[in-house]
Amino acid sequence: MTLDSIRQIFERDLTKLSQELDAYTRDEELWLLTGDINNTAGNLILHLCGNLQHFVGAVLGNSGYIRKRDEEFGLKGLSKTELSTQIDVTKRAVSDALAQLNDEDLNKPFPIHVFGHEMTTDFFLIHLVTHLSYHLGQINYHRRLLANQ
Secondary structure: OOHHHHHHHHHHHHHHHHHHHHHOOOHHHHHOOOOOOOOOHHHHHHHHHHHHHHHHHHHHOOOOOOOOHHHHHHOOOOOHHHHHHHHHHHHHHHHHHHHOOOHHHHHOEOOOOOOOOOOEHHHHHHHHHHHHHHHHHHHHHHHHHHHOO
């Protein structure tokens, strides 16, 4: 996989995240739990933004972002506008960080041991892409569940 491919997938899926957010009809729906769903769409959006701003923006891009993971799941009630701003900030952080890399950097070890062991940067970026995609699907499902109630 090339850096350009990774860049395109992040851009595509972060754009889709914005579209999913926009598809909610009311801000309040972003914070509702239904059935066995344990995380609200709003908290999943905050989590994705915090995750990417930390691992891509700060670790790879030296953005200075300080992650507050507890707030990703603890904050409630933010508006669609506030969440949209977070997505936009995340898109810029990811884009800026990846612009500093080249294809050779993908074969280098990721600067920190996230899972308790060394892995290449491309492996971890692929993990981050799939993590984004996984939660994006959960948000889509959450929105459609609420629409059908």
